Amino acid sequence: MTDAPLQTVTNAARLLKAFLTREESLGVSELSRRLGLGKSAVHRLLTTLAAEGLVEQDLHTGGYRLGLVVFELGEAVRVHMDLHAAAGSVLAHLREETGESTQVGMLDGHDVVYVDRLESSHALRLFTETGRRVPVHCTSSGKVLMAFAPEPVRERYLATATLARHTPHTLTDPGELRRALATVRARGWADAVDEREIGVASLAAPIRNAHGVVVAAIGIGAPVSRFRAIPRKRLARTIVEAGEAVSRRLGWSEEAPVLEKES
Template sequence: MTDATLSTVRNAARLLKAFLTREESIGVSELARRLDLGKSGVHRLLTTLAAEGLVEQDPRTGGYRLGIVVFELGEAVKVHMDLHAAAGPVLAHLRDQTGESSQIGVLDGDEVVYVDRLESAHSLRLFTETGRRVPAHCTSSGKVLLAHLPEPEREAFLARPMARLTPHTVVDPAVLRAELASVRARGWAEAVDEREIGVASIAAPIRDIHGDVVAAVSIGAPAARFGTVPRRRFARDLVEAGEAVGRRLGWNPELAARGREA
């Protein structure tokens, strides 16, 4: 990235911050004055930001104000902040209940980002730091999140090439599509030796106040300790943990069930 590009990005950020004054709208000349930039440069920045939905022009005054995308970004930040607060106690209980590492993952493009994590007390454990990104198609958290995407988005994901990280990684779209349908039906997902040989995990969905799946809660362990029997035994605990976080976010599964029956 060139110095000129960095300067443009910095000026775009400064321009967006100028709207923190919460004025109804601000004109090009006034923005140029506040930022000590040329009017033509500010106009080009505004045109680009408007094309991306970050600002919009007030048809009445001709000035500019923040666009709907900024609101949506703010809501996304709020969800993640709320998610951290809601998940903390549940993660601690899940880790103590199962004895295994527990984490919260969210979908970002084709990857899962772990936004919260508590490590197992076992001497033999996994080391996946908070903030780490992993491919969605070969992790239990990713499968949960992909399974609950709107169908067009899910199909768009399945149409893209998927990396085979181990001999057990599912890269056939038809096979993965069927597995995602099974995840939706039973309420949880698993991945064994798919991202890394010797690693197993299970995951369950977390829903927000609207019932949308916004994250996944998972537990992972060395596959030698986390075989089929313990995975099945802990699956119910994991689903309940996901529901507990969802309740703390405002989701009411009883109301949702009644709504489906109506």
């Protein structure tokens, strides 16, 4: 094995960091001088990064600047940081109020990624670590995120996703799942009981940003035995209120117009 690919990645990272000086654009010669690399090597790096949208060339000067993808990555980081700060105390309060594990999930393709999680204090509890991916179609967070996704995103998912059967209760028919997502949009929350794993239940509600766009889902996960002991409507109301609390911390208000997230 060789570390040559790692060196290439290191050089690409160094090149991108060269733009932190906030100069309007940098040419191949100047980047070569600053990085201590040959012009041909810098040109190859720039060509590769440009193909991925990380840099772009100014056709008038021939120089390079950061591309829009870098801005999008920066926005993604900001959203995650803002979400973590906004959700932290709400997650803790929700865990205290329900006694169950609480979590925040975000949509990534056909999966939900848990970006924040607090574990229940019960001896019998669920172990789903932060960063874990779970399928959209058989989780409450996934149903919330897909239900409130732009229609083209939702329809593309229903047309292309593999709706794997994890238990006898998993929704595997696209038409049935479409109807379930419509119900989620109408009532404002989703649940999943025995759908991903027998004996496991969850309930989730949306988190909106300042524009009213659903960017995440907040919910609880619990063994079915304890989940069924709490009246469903009361639990749903508690979690919807938690989602609204996080949303307000992100700048949302009920009076604000809802802008549809770009598909």
